[in-house]
Amino acid sequence: MSRILLLSVLLLGCSGQFSSRFIDFNAYYNTFYNAQLSYGQGYHKSTEQSRKYNFLLPIRVYQTPLGAGMQELQNTIDKGADILRDHKKSKWVDNALELIGKSYFFRTEYFSADQKFDELLLTTQDPLLQQKGVFWKGRVFMELELYTQGVQYLEEQRAIYDGQWLENIEDQILTLLAELYVARQNYEAAIPLLDQTAASLPGKALKERAFFLLGQLNDFQGFTHNAFNAFDQVSDHYFNYEIQFEAQKKKADVARQLGLVDEAYSVLSDMVKDDKNTEYIAELRLELGLTELQRYRPEKAKTIFLNLLRDQQFPAKARTKALTYYSLADIYRFNNNNFSRAAAYYDSAARINVPSESLPEYYNAQELSISFGEYIELKSNIQLEDSLLYLSSLEPAQFDSVILEIQRLQQAELERLQQEQEDRANTLVTIDRELNQRSNLNSNSGFLNELDQQISADAAQQFNALWMGRVLTDYWRFESLARNTFAQDSSEFESYTNENIAIHLQNKYTVDVSAIPFDLATKDSAYERLSTYYYGIGNLFFLNLNDTDSAEYYFSKVWSERPQSKVAPVSLYSLAEIASTKHQIDRAKELGDIIIQNFPNTVYAKRLAERFSIPIEQDNSIQTTEFDRFQQLYNNFEMGIDVEIDSLFSWGISAENSVLGEQAYRIGLTSYIENITLDSLYQQVLSRWLSEQDRWVADQANLLALKDSIKVILADSLLDPLKDEQLSALLDSTLNEPIWYDLFPYRGPNWDLARNYLAVYDSVFINPVKNTSILHLKRELILPENPYFVYVDSSLNDSSQVDTFSTDSVFTDSLSNKPFSNLSPPQNKDLTSSKEENPTINDYQSCIDLNISPSFRGGIQVLLSSISYPEMVIISPVNYRFFINERGIIDRFETVNSASNSVISPDLVDAINDGLKSGVSFEPTIIDGRSVRLVCEIVIDLFELK
Template structure:
C-alpha cells in the first residue's frame, strides 16, 4: 500500500513537470522538445498537407500544351482558386495554431511560410508578400529567411512586380543558400525568365537546378522543358540529351511519350538512312497501342518533321491524318488546322483553301490559345478575300449567262446542277466509307481483334459486334426487311401489286413528307435563273458589285497579304474594266507606290493622277511627300483659329469671326479640319445674310464634303431651316411684296436633270458680254427643287432697267427656247421677293404676281 502511494507521488510529480513544460513561455530542453514535436506533427503537418492538396489541384487542372514550351509552374487564377478556398482557410487556421500555441518551437517560421504560400495560391499576393517579408525580417534562422525570399521571388513574378523580383534574385546571389533552397531558387529564377521570354537565362537556371532535384520535385518534367528550350534555340544535340535524360528518369507515360516523339525531331540527320530511321521511329510510335490517344500528336510531329525537309505534300497529308485522329482533343485539332492554313497561306498561296482551314481553326481552337486574336484576324481577312473572289466569279458568270438564249441558259444550269449532285454523292459515299472504317477500327481496338485474323474466329469480336448491332438497331428478328421498324402483315406479292395499280409512277417511290427530287431540282434551277441580270438596272448592279470587289481585292492583296504584284494586277483590272470608277485617284496612287517598290515605270500613274485629280489628297501626297506632316501642322493652326472664331461667333462678333476664318484659310493649306471652318462661316452667313443664301451654302457644302464627319450636322441644319420656312408659309401663305424701288434680278426656270444648265448658262454669258458688257452683270445657277433649276442674272438697279433687259432678252430669244426641249419660265423679280420665292418654291404664285404687276405694264 505504501509502495502504491510512492508510485502515485512520483507519477504526480512527473505529470506536473510535463504540464509545466507545456507552457509556451518556457525555453528549457523539455519544453522545446514538447513544442517542436507537437507543432510539427499536429498543426504544421496538417497545414502542409493542405498546401500539397492545393498544389495537386493546380497540377491536375493544368492542360499541358506540348506544342509549346511547357510552363514551369501551372497558371493560377482567381476562378480556379475558388475551388480550393476551403483548403486555403484550413491551412491558415492550422498554421496559425502552430504559431500561437507553440511560440518557442522551431516550426513557427515554417508555419508563417505556409500561411504565405496559402495566400499566394489564393492570389492574395499583397498579403503573401507581407508574410514572406515578415519571415525575412523577424526570423533568426537563415534557411527560413532564404526560403521565404525564394517564395517571395515567385510571388513578385506572378504579381508582375518584376523590378522587385530582380532585386530579390540579386540579393540571394550574395547569400549562402542551402541545397534545398538553392534548387527552388534556380527554378523560380527560371520561372521569372520564362515570363520575360528570356530563354537563355531560363535554361541556364534549369540546368543548374536539374542535378539537385529529386523525382518528387518533377525532375523528369524539368529535363523535358530544358530539351524543349534547347530545341527552340537550335541546339538539337543538347535537346536530344535532355529528352533522353527525361526518359531515363521514368516519368509518367504522357511525358515519356512526348520526350520520345521530340527525340525523333532532333535526331541528327546526316544521311538518307538517318531520315529513314527517323520516319521509322514515328511509324513505330504510331503502331504502339499505348499511343492510341496520341495519334493526332504523332501525325502532327510527323508533319513538322516533313516540313523541315521541305516536303510539303507529305506534311499536308499527315496534318489531315492528325485532324482525323483528333476526336477529343480540340486544342490539337485546332493546331493541325492552323498549320494547314499556314501552309496554304504562306507557302502554297492557295487562299481559298487557307480560308477553309482557318475557319475550321477558329471553330475548334480554344480561345485561350496564344495569339488567338491574330489568328482570328487572318481568318477574317481570308474570309473577306474569298468573298471578293466569289463575287467577281458569280457576277461575271451571271452576266455571261444573260447574253445567252433561254435554251442555252437552261442547258448550262442543268449541267451545273448535275455536276453538283454528283459531287455531293461522292462526298456522301466518302463519308460513309470513313464512318465504316472508323467503326471497324473501334471494334478492333476494343476487342483486340487483329486485322490479320478472321472475324468469326474471334469470340470477342463477335460479341462486340452483337452489342454494337443491338445498340444501333435494338432487338431484331432474323428475317427479310429486318431494317423496317413497323411492318404490316405479310401480303402476297400479287395482291400488293394489284393494290398499287392506281399509284402514280411519279410518286410511288416517294415517302410521306419527302419532296419530289424533280421538284427540288426544278426549284433550284428556277432560283438560279432568277439571279441572272437581264434588265439594264440589274446588269448595272452586277457591274457595281464587280467594281467594288476588284477594289477590295486589290486592297487586301496590298495591305493584308502584302502581295504587291497581285495587288497591281487587281487595280489594273479595275481601271481597265471600269475607267470611270470613283476609286481612280486612290488606285492610281497605290499603283504608283507599288510599281515604285517593284522597280517598274511609275510616270504614267503619276502624270495621270496629277493632271486629272490635282486637288485630291493623293495628288498632293505625290507632289509633296511631306504633305501629311505639313497637313498635320496646318491642322493644329486651323484648330486654334477655329477656337478663336467660335468664341467671337458666340459673342455675336460676326465680322471679326469672319476675318479670323478667312485669314486662317488663306494662310494654311486645306486639311481634314478645313470643313469645320467652312461650316462656321456658313453659320455666320445665317446670322448676317439672307436665309436663301444660307440654305444654298449649306447645300453646296454637303455636295462638296459628302464624307466629312460634320456633314450630317450640316444636313440637320438645312432640314431645320427648310422645315421652319415651310411652317411659316403654311401659317402666312405666299405673299409677295409690292415694293419695286429696289434691286431686281432676271430669273430663268427650267427642268432639272436634262443638262440644260450647261447649255443655257454659256448662251446668257455670251449675250451679256456682247450686249451689256459695261453693266457688269453676273450669271449664276441655283437648284430650286428636285425637278427645277434656276439661272439668275444679277443685278439691275431698278424696275425699269430690269424690264428693258427683259423685253430685249425675250424678243431676241437668247436661249433658243424651242431647241431646249423644256418648258422655260422667264421673269424679273425684286431682291425681297426672290427670297420669298426661293423659300416657298411657289412658281405659280409668283407668275400670277408677275403678270399682274409687271406684264400688264409692258
C-alpha cells in the first residue's frame, strides 16, 4: 500500500511539467511554426522587390517596405493571434507578438506595428526580445518620419542598455540612429556611427548599403579621402548590381575631386570593358569625357561626347543625353570661346525633358539657353550696326563696288538654286516595277537587297523619281484630296502663295541700303544703339552668367566710346558694383566720383554717394524746377520744336520724380514708334500680316465645316466603301500653317531698338507708374518662334556642323576664355526641396557677428515698389530673418517673433511675402575675397517708399 501511495505522489508531481511541455509543443507545431513559415515567405517577397534608387540623395540602409507579400504577412498575423488567444500559457507568446509587429511593419501598417512592439516591451522578460523591440520601434519612428522623437528614443535606450547589448543588436540600432540623423541632415553625427558599425552589420546587403551611404555623407561634407575609401569598400560586399555600379562611378568621381584623374580614368575604363555594364555604356562614356576634361583634354572629351550622341548601338538615355549636351556647351563656352555653339548646345540640353530631381545641382540649361540666346541676338545686332557704320564710312566708289559684289553673290546663289531645280525636273529615271517586284531567291544580297549597293542605289533613285515631288508634310495625300474638293479655293491659294514667293525672293535678293546711316543724325542714333547693345551684353554677363570680366569689358566700352550715351551712368554704376564685389573699394569709389561729377542728378550718383560716403553737391534749383523742365520739354515737343528723342529718354531715366520721368520716356518712346510705322514698306508688311491672319482663320473655319459635312455623309450606311475610305481619310487632313516669323511686321533693326527701349522702360520704372498700354505693346512686339532655329542633334551631324550658326556668324569674346570649370556637383549642397532639408542655420554667418547689413540689389525701393498693398490695412514695419546664399539669392525667409510683429495684419505680411518671392535678391557680401552665406534680421518699413 505504501508503494502505491509513493508512485501516485511521483506521478502527480510530474504532471505539471509534462503539461507545460505539451502546451509549448502543441503551440509550436500547430501554430507558431506555420506563422514563421508565412512570415519568411512574406519577408522575402517584400525585401526582394526591385527598387529604383535616386543616388543624388542619401540611400537608406534599412529600406522602406514596398507592400509585397501582403497575403503571407496577413496569414502570419492571423496565426500569431491564434497563439495569443488559444495558447496563452505557451512560451511562444512573446515571439508571436514580435512576428505580428514585424508583419504589420512590412504591410506598412506602422501604427499597429508600434502598438505590438509596445506590448512586447511591456510583457517580455527576454533581454534579446526587448532589444529587438527597441530596434523595430526605432524603425517605426523612421517610417513615420518622426525623426526627432526617434533620435531621442534610441539615444535613451542606448544609455539604458550600455554594455548589455546581445548579439549584434547594438550595431543595427546605431546604424538606424545614423539614418535618423541623416534624415535631419545632421551628417556630422551620422558619419562616426556608420563608420563604427558598417562592417559589423549582418548580411552583405546591409553592409553594401551602409558603406555606400557612408561614402555619400563624406562626399557631401567634403571629406573626400574618406568618401573614396568608403566607396572602395562597397565592392567587398557585392549584393545589388545597381549599387555596385554607382559606387564605382562615385569612386571615379571622388578620385577626380582628389586630383587622381588617372585613377578615375582607369576605374571608368574597366567599367566600360565589363560586359555586365552594357546597359550603361553611354553613361560611362559621359564620365570618361568629364574625366578627360579634368585631364585638360577638352578636344578628346569633345570627341567622346560626340561619339556618345551618335552611337546607335548603345543609345544614350534622356538624362545622359542632356548632360552630354550641357558638357559640350561648357566646352565651347569655357575652352573654345565659341558662344554661338555654346548657345546651341545649351538649347539642345534644355529641350530634353528630364525630371529635375534626377539632375545634378549645377545643371541649369534652361537659364543658360535663354541667356546665351540673348547674347547671340545682341551680338548679331552689334555686328549689323558695325557693318552699316562701316558701309557709311566708305568712299562712293568703294561703296558701289561692295554693293555690286553683294548683288553678284546673291545672283550666283539664286542661279545655283534654280539650276538644281531644273536638274531635278529634267532627270529621267526608268521605273521598272516588275524588276523591283521579282525576288532573287539564289542571291546573297540580303533582305530587300540591302547588301547589294548597286541595287539599293537604283531603287533609291527610282523611288525619288516617283515620290520626290510630294509635299513633305503629314497627311499629304489627304490634303491633295481636300484641294481637289475645293478647286476654286485651291487656285486662289496657289496664286496667293506664288505672290508671296515672288515678294520673298524680291526682298531676299534685293540689296536694301535704306538702313545705312549716311547723315550725322542717323549715325549718332546708330552709335547710341551700339552703346545700348554693349550695355545689354554687359548686364547679361554680370547678372545672368556671373562673368564679371566680360561684363567689365562691355561696360567700359560704353563709357570709353560714347560717354554721352543714356546708358553711360548705369554702365559706370555697374562697373562700381563689380569693383565692390571684387573687394576693390578704391576702384569703386573712383567710379563713384566719376558718376557724381558727370551725372550728379542721377539715382546712381545718390546710391554710390551714400554707400561710400562721397560728398555730393545738390543743385537745389534743378530739384525745385524739375517739373518746369518737364513742362518745357513737353511744350517744345507739342509745338513741333526740334526735341531729340534721346534727350527725352535720358531725362526720363534720370528724373527724381518717377511719374514725370515715366511720362517723358513714354512721350519719346511713342514718338519713336510712330515714326517707324510711317514707312510705306511697313504698311505693306502689316497689311499682309493682318490679311494672312484673317485668311488663316477663314481657312480653319472652312476646313472645320468640310469635316462636319463629311461626318454627315459618312453617317449614311449605303455609302460606297471606296468613297467612305476617301472621306474618312479627309477627316485627318490638316492645313499648312503660315510661317508667322517670316510675316511678322515688327522685324528689323528699328524694331529691335524699339524692343530694347521697351525693355529699359520695364526695368527702370516702378510698377505703380507704368503705363498698361506700353506693357501691352511690349508683349505684342515679342518675336514669334524662329522656325529656322534647328534643334541640334550631334548624332546626325559631324563635329563641324553641330549647330545652326554658320562659321561666319561665330562670335568670340576675348575676355571669356577661361579654363573649364569643374562639372562635379558642389560638395556641400541641398539634397531635397523640403524645408526640413535646407541648409541649417549653422551654414550661415550672422550679420550681427560680422557687423554688416546687406543691401537689396537695386535698393530697398525696388522691393517696396513691387508690393501690392492691401486696402483697409494698417501699414507698419515687419521684422524678417533672411537666409542669403553666396550669390545674394534668398534661400528662404521668415518673420521674426517680436512684440511689434504680433499686431501686424496677416494680409500685410502676405503682400510683403509675395513681393519677396518675385525675384528680389541682395548684393553679394564679400569677406576676405570670398562670398559668404548670411543670416540677417532686417526690418521692412513700407514708409520708406518714396
